[in-house]
Amino acid sequence: MKKIFSILASLAFAGSVFAGCPSKPIHGKVVGFDEESKTLTVAGKGGQKKVQIGSKTKMDGIDCPTKLAKGDRVKIEGCNCKSKTATKIAMAKGKGKKEKKG
Numbered sequence: 001m002k003k004i005f006s007i008l009a010s011l012a013f014a015g016s017v018f019a020g021c022p023s024k025p026i027h028g029k030v031v032g033f034d035e036e037s038k039t040l041t042v043a044g045k046g047g048q049k050k051v052q053i054g055s056k057t058k059m060d061g062i063d064c065p066t067k068l069a070k071g072d073r074v075k076i077e078g079c080n081c082k083s084k085t086a087t088k089i090a091m092a093k094g095k096g097k098k099e100k101k102g
Contacts, residue, residue: 026051026076027092030068040065040089042074051076052085060090 028044038053053065062068078087 026079028074028076030070030072030074032070033065033068035066038065040068040074040076040086042076050084051079051089053089054085057086058088060088062089062091065089 026042026044026049028042028049031041031043031048033040040051040053042049042051059065062074068074073092075090075092076086076088077090079085
């Protein structure tokens with residue numbers, strides 16, 4: 001009985017460690033970037049989210065976050081729950097128009 005209780009208790013604590021952490025990348029459109037706080041605001045399905053850009057954040061397809069235009073589609077991966085700092089920000093592949101062969 002003690003073993004079962006200890007297993008259930010450890011599973012409960014393990015679940016609470018990951019509570020609130022996004023398991024999937026954040027997809028959305030750029031709303032704005034604050035240079036002073038290095039905060040990128042992105043609008044997605046769940047509303048607006050603010051993500052910090054740190055010195056270790058990898059920029060894929062982006063030279064500088066200040067060059068992001070309002071409405072650009074981005075994909076944010078590995079957002080740290082405590083500091084809300086992203087590990088990778090990339091330009092998202094949009095749905096391009098198909099060319100007609102003629």
